[in-house]
Amino acid sequence: MLKNAFVSIILQEENKENAGSAEFQVVNFTNKIRKLTSHLELHKKDYLSQRGLRKILGKRQRLLAYLSKKNRIRYNELIGQLNIRETKTG
Numbered sequence: 404m405l406k407n408a409f410v411s412i413i414l415q416e417e418n419k420e421n422a423g424s425a426e427f428q429v430v431n432f433t434n435k436i437r438k439l440t441s442h443l444e445l446h447k448k449d450y451l452s453q454r455g456l457r458k459i460l461g462k463r464q465r466l467l468a469y470l471s472k473k474n475r476i477r478y479n480e481l482i483g484q485l486n487i488r489e490t491k492t493g
Contacts, residue, residue: 425470426481432463433485 421427439456443449467487471478482488 425466426477427467429463429466429470429481431467432479433487435459436463444475 432439436456436459438461439452441454446452467478467482470481
């Protein structure tokens with residue numbers, strides 16, 4: 404699954420002690436978002452799952468904002484690995 408690949412990438416770069424790092428949390432939230440999105444494609448009226456998805460999206464957005472302020476290089480690498488946002492071309 405995707406989770407194992409991304410987790411192993413992050414854990415190789417950092418020690419296992421940093422499993423609570425912002426990057427690790429963003430990867431976990433991204434995997435949850437992808438699972439919920441596929442679930443909601445089948446079950447369009449599952450409003451509780453929609454609410455959960457919105458909450459997770461907000462948490463991930465706050466973590467990404469924190470990471471972009473803290474370390475822009477690691478932020479850009481993470482965005483590229485997860486293929487979350489489109490890169491702006493000048």
